[in-house]
Amino acid sequence: MSRDNERPKDPAQPSGGEQLALIRETVRKAKVPRAKPRTWRGAALAGELPVARVLVDKGPVHLDKLWDYAVPAEMDAEARPGVRVRVRFGAGTGKVREGRREGGGLLDGYLIERVAESEYRGPLAALAQVVSPEPVVGPGLLALCRAVADRYAGSLADVLQLALPKRNARAEGEPSPPPLPPPGPPAPGSWDRYPAGPGFLEALARGDRPRAVWTALPGPHWPREWATAVAATLASGRGALVVVPDGRTAARVDAALAEALGGPGRHVLLTADLGPEERYRRWLAVSRGSVRAVVGTRAAMFAPVRDLGLVGIWDDGDRSHSDDRLPQPHARDVLLLRAVHERTGFLLGDLGRTVEAAQLVENGWARPLEAGREQVRAAAPLIRTVDEGEVARDAEARAARLPTLAWQTVREALTRGPVLVQVPRRGYVPRLACERCREPARCAHCSGPLEARDADHLVCGWCGRAESSWHCPACGGVRLRASVVGARRTAEELGRAFPAVPVRTSGRDHVLTSVPDRPALVVSTPGAEPVAEGGYAAALLLDGWALLGRPDLRAGEDALHHWLEAASLVRGHGAGGGDGESDRGGTVVIMAEPTLRPVQALVRWDPAGYAARELAERSQLGFPPISRMAAVTGPAEAVEELIASAGLPGEAEKLGPVPLPPAPPGRPRRPGDPPPGEVWERALLRVPPGQGSALAAALKEAKARRLARGVKDPAVRIDPLDIG
DNA sequence: AGCACGCCGACT
DNA sequence: GTCGGCGTGCTC
Numbered sequence: 001m002s003r004d005n006e007r008p009k010d011p012a013q014p015s016g017g018e019q020l021a022l023i024r025e026t027v028r029k030a031k032v033p034r035a036k037p038r039t040w041r042g043a044a045l046a047g048e049l050p051v052a053r054v055l056v057d058k059g060p061v062h063l064d065k066l067w068d069y070a071v072p073a074e075m076d077a078e079a080r081p082g083v084r085v086r087v088r089f090g091a092g093t094g095k096v097r098e099g100r101r102e103g104g105g106l107l108d109g110y111l112i113e114r115v116a117e118s119e120y121r122g123p124l125a126a127l128a129q130v131v132s133p134e135p136v137v138g139p140g141l142l143a144l145c146r147a148v149a150d151r152y153a154g155s156l157a158d159v160l161q162l163a164l165p166k167r168n169a170r171a172e173g174e175p176s177p178p179p180l181p182p183p184g185p186p187a188p189g190s191w192d193r194y195p196a197g198p199g200f201l202e203a204l205a206r207g208d209r210p211r212a213v214w215t216a217l218p219g220p221h222w223p224r225e226w227a228t229a230v231a232a233t234l235a236s237g238r239g240a241l242v243v244v245p246d247g248r249t250a251a252r253v254d255a256a257l258a259e260a261l262g263g264p265g266r267h268v269l270l271t272a273d274l275g276p277e278e279r280y281r282r283w284l285a286v287s288r289g290s291v292r293a294v295v296g297t298r299a300a301m302f303a304p305v306r307d308l309g310l311v312g313i314w315d316d317g318d319r320s321h322s323d324d325r326l327p328q329p330h331a332r333d334v335l336l337l338r339a340v341h342e343r344t345g346f347l348l349g350d351l352g353r354t355v356e357a358a359q360l361v362e363n364g365w366a367r368p369l370e371a372g373r374e375q376v377r378a379a380a381p382l383i384r385t386v387d388e389g390e391v392a393r394d395a396e397a398r399a400a401r402l403p404t405l406a407w408q409t410v411r412e413a414l415t416r417g418p419v420l421v422q423v424p425r426r427g428y429v430p431r432l433a434c435e436r437c438r439e440p441a442r443c444a445h446c447s448g449p450l451e452a453r454d455a456d457h458l459v460c461g462w463c464g465r466a467e468s469s470w471h472c473p474a475c476g477g478v479r480l481r482a483s484v485v486g487a488r489r490t491a492e493e494l495g496r497a498f499p500a501v502p503v504r505t506s507g508r509d510h511v512l513t514s515v516p517d518r519p520a521l522v523v524s525t526p527g528a529e530p531v532a533e534g535g536y537a538a539a540l541l542l543d544g545w546a547l548l549g550r551p552d553l554r555a556g557e558d559a560l561h562h563w564l565e566a567a568s569l570v571r572g573h574g575a576g577g578g579d580g581e582s583d584r585g586g587t588v589v590i591m592a593e594p595t596l597r598p599v600q601a602l603v604r605w606d607p608a609g610y611a612a613r614e615l616a617e618r619s620q621l622g623f624p625p626i627s628r629m630a631a632v633t634g635p636a637e638a639v640e641e642l643i644a645s646a647g648l649p650g651e652a653e654k655l656g657p658v659p660l661p662p663a664p665p666g667r668p669r670r671p672g673d674p675p676p677g678e679v680w681e682r683a684l685l686r687v688p689p690g691q692g693s694a695l696a697a698a699l700k701e702a703k704a705r706r707l708a709r710g711v712k713d714p715a716v717r718i719d720p721l722d723i724g
Numbered sequence: 725a726g727c728a729c730g731c732c733g734a735c736t
Numbered sequence: 737g738t739c740g741g742c743g744t745g746c747t748c
Contacts, residue, residue, distance in 0.1 A: 054748080067748040090726065090747045105726085120748055 043126060046076035049114035052127055054087055057108040057157050064149065064156040064704075067109075068118040070126045079127060082135030084167060085111050086128045110137045110160065134172050136164055136287065140342060141304045147337045151693070152718045153630070153700040154327025162323060163302035171281035176290035180265050185235040186228050190221040193379075194371050197225075204232040204310055204345055211339065211346040212369040213357045215608055217379040218568030220531065222314075222349065223252045227260035229310065229347055230293050234266060238309025238344075239292035243301045243331045245318035247271045248513060253295045253314075261293070270296030270303060298323060301334045311335040312347040317354040317554065317561050318527075319721065324670055328717055332356060351564040351607070354557060355618060356625050358611035370608060378574030380605045381539070381567055381586040384409070385594040396497065406540055406589045410494070410521075413538030413587065414501055418520045420529060420539040421494060422566045432458070436477035440555070441470060446655050447621045449553075450480075462684055462723065464658040494540075495521055506530050526562035535571035541590040553623060553723065560598040560610060563590060567602065619689075624719055628692030630699055631723060633660060633672040633682045634714025640683075642714050646702035649687050649694040657683035672715045684723060692718075 053066040069087055071079050079085065089107045106128055118124060137160065145159040152159075185205040191197030196212070203210040216222040226242055233240040244250050254269040261267055268282040268291050285291045289306040296303065298321055313321070313335050321331040332348065339346040346366060348357050360366040371379070386403040397407035413419050432441040432450050441450040441458070448462025450470065458467040458480075471478045495503040498521060506512040506524040515522055517534035524530065541563055552558065571586035592599045601610035619626040632639050639657055660680045674680035687695045699716050706713075 051748095056748090065748095069748060087748080118748075122748070124748055 044073040046071040046073050046079070049116055051115045051118045051124065052079055052085070052111050053113045053115060054085060054109040055112050055157060055160070056087065056089055057110065057161065066112055068120045068124055070124040071114065072126050075127055075130050078130040078133040079111055079114070080133065080135055081111060081113050082137040083111050083133060084131035084136060085109050086131060088125055088128050112137065112142065132167065132172055134284070138304055141302065143341055144302065144338055147341060148329050148334055149327070150700065151333060151337065151696060152327035152329050153696040153703065153716045158326055159329065162299065162325060162329070165280045165283045166276050168277045168280040171277050171284060174281065176285040176288045177265065179290050179292070182234050182237050183231055183261055183266065186231040186260060189224060189228055191225055191228055193217060193375050194369055196367065196369050200369060201228065201232040204229060205235045207236040207238065207309070209309070209343060209345040211366040212348070213353065213361050213366045214347055214349040214369040215353055216349050216351050217371050217375060218351060218564070219379050219572060223256040224260065226253050226312065226314065226349065227256035229312065230257060230267070231260045233310040233345065234261070234293055236309055238307050239305035240294070240310040240312070241300065241303055241305050241308060242295045242312040242314065243298060243321070243335065244295065244314045245297070245320045247273050247297060248511065249314065250295055250297055257293065257295060267291060267293035267295065270294055270300040272297060272299065298331045301331045308338065308342045308344045310345040310347060311338050312349065314349045316348055316350060316357060317352065317557060322721055326715060330719065351568050352561045353607045353611035355611055355615045358608070358615045359625055362612070362615065368608065376605050379572045381570040381588050382573045383567065383588045383590065383603045383605070385590050385592060385599060385603060387593065402494065403591070406591065409538050409587050409589050410540060414498060414519045416584065417517055417534060417537035418515050418522055418532045420532070420536045420566055420569060421521060421523045422529065422539065422541045422562070423523060423525060432480045434472035434475060434477045435479040435481040437472060437475040439472050439474040441480055443467060447623065448655065461658065463655040495523070527565070529566050529569055532569055535586060536569050537571065537586055539566050539570045539586070539588045541566060541588065556598045557611070557614060560601050560607060563602045564607060622686060626689050627686050628695060629719060629723065630685045630695055631672065631682055631717045631720040632685065632714050633717070634680055635678065636681045638714045639681050642702055642706065643683060643685070645706060646698045648685065648698050649691045651688050651691065652695060653686045655684040655686060657681035672717060
């Protein structure tokens with residue numbers, strides 16, 4: 001290649017030619033005898049930092065690798081770090097025709113940084129286009145996404161795709177409103193029911209970064225308490241982000257924020273149901289620093305809030321906090337990473353307490369933020385248990401197939417207000433449990449859940465070993481039962497038993513937001529309970545066995561959570577405690593075995609104690625989150641090969657692989673589901689405490705090293721939630 | 725993923 | 737000889 005080929009056309013860019021020479025020099029060093037024609041041939045390069053490092057978003061090569069491109073002079077001003085770009089990829093091997101390269105599709109990407117020179121020993125292609133000058137990937141977001149990708153053995157590009165909303169040109173063309181000044185520090189309000197509450201707010205307001213696991217008192221105050229914590233953070237001049245499980249909850253916190261912050265302008269609601277344009281408009285307002293407070297559902301966990309002072313999550317045990325798309329990051333973990341990386345305060349709020357939250361308290365990373373016993377007693381309803389086997393003596397109760405106590409409670413409460421009836425959702429798979437004491441049946445080898453493969457063969461759902469001589473480790477029983485519940489029908493019969501009272505239902509398809517303070521039977525599935533304006537007069541929890549019988553590690557925790565959620569909508573029991581304007585307190589009747597631990601935790605309203613015990617037990621059994629797990633799913637050979645090639649930590653234990661049950665029909669396919677017609681397997685990898693990141697790193701490296709060769713890549717999921 | 729290169733066997 | 741199988745490697 002001769003100097004004559006180089007014709008810098010723009011005299012205003014004298015150093016462009018120098019850069020060209022520099023790149024050519026690197027080509028020569030790489031013993032390429034003659035530089036091949038290149039797409040930027042003849043084009044003037046940007047004067048300063050003429051190399052753009054680009055993360056290619058889609059396409060096959062989506063390793064965490066950055067690709068270097070030359071920045072043409074005319075793109076110099078717009079090609080700033082963080083912007084969306086388009087690049088030709090794969091053109092280098094294409095045919096040369098008429099002195100230009102053909103082939104290589106245009107791919108979307110992000111310009112990560114501008115540098116003076118490239119490490120790449122070869123001719124650089126030029127950026128094809130700067131899609132828009134809006135920087136969307138800042139250094140903070142990039143670092144966060146890298147950390148999430150590492151934590152979940154996923155690729156940076158995958159995580160960025162979760163973190164960034166789809167671009168919308170119209171929204172981007174509009175200016176965002178100017179930021180409002182910070183509000184003054186808020187009064188503690190109902191936070192003063194918690195001994196450590198006012199102190200937590202003061203710490204936020206003065207710019208500290210307190211970290212707490214908050215066990216919220218039952219009742220309607222927690223949305224306002226979230227708003228107060230956000231307002232306190234804003235008062236320090238910093239931003240705040242709260243992630244909640246669903247749009248309904250987000251709307252409640254949003255309304256409370258509007259009240260606490262004196263109207264709109266200082267906060268935004270970020271949910272999926274806004275539609276792409278409005279969503280991007282609001283996201284831009286956050287990204288541009290025009291708004292500093294965000295409440296939203298899980299995608300909001302990545303919201304690029306400027307100078308973040310508080311990250312919060314409500315109901316961290318809710319499944320919707322875990323993304324469906326690989327690498328399935330969980331909002332709790334993402335926010336934990338943000339709290340550490342961005343040096344922010346942290347608030348995990350819940351009516352109950354997950355085992356993960358208990359772990360944060362136990363290892364001292366976060367402080368418990370709890371009310372005293374007398375506050376709890378005042379705010380919570382009276383809880384009574386009835387055995388599901390008890391048969392009512394009076395004819396009316398028998399007709400409704402309810403025990404006498406439940407019948408009487410409902411009848412009495414209906415004179416004072418609405419009554420909530422919690423019924424199980426259809427489709428819960430029963431788990432095998434000891435017939436005598438209901439202890440879930442677990443594998444003697446790995447503690448995985450036992451499943452009935454056919455009439456009388458038990459198989460472990462984790463390691464696949466057959467179990468031929470099961471006996472209950474808790475009580476010595478030798479017989480198993482699968483729980484069966486017909487509670488929905490019970491609820492229908494209950495409705496018929498009170499013909500004068502309207503029956504309203506709320507479920508997956510039709511979720512009611514709230515019901516008026518009038519006598520009514522409100523039948524709801526867990527998670528869909530409407531708020532009653534004055535609190536429910538009573539609640540009937542009919543789903544004990546269905547919730548506890550699910551083939552899930554978190555069955556007890558989830559059941560308790562659903563009960564607490566329903567019970568927290570019932571009027572408090574203690575007069576004058578919180579806002580006891582109700583004439584009489586509410587009652588909750590739960591049909592479940594009173595000796596079961598989740599049931600006892602509900603009766604005593606002690607979710608923290610339950611979580612602590614559960615944590616200790618899981619630690620002993622080698623369950624997550626103490627031990628960490630990864631699920632590798634795919635065609636049998638691919639699973640084996642990936643595991644064999646990964647340099648797993650020494651103490652890693654392989655469970656399985658077991659054949660994967662086919663995905664239930666109707667549900668959209670998720671990562672890790674076999675494609676129709678294919679048989680896949682799943683192996684679990686388990687490591688002792690402290691080796692979770694080593695496990696993720698090993699799997700990520702093995703995945704990166706092994707470029708797909710015909711066989712489909714297995715899906716790797718860290719801390720999978722659906723492993724039974 | 726595409727696409728090209730390359731090193732083997734069967735054909736005009 | 738040379739056409740083409742697809743195994744292997746690269747794409748800034």
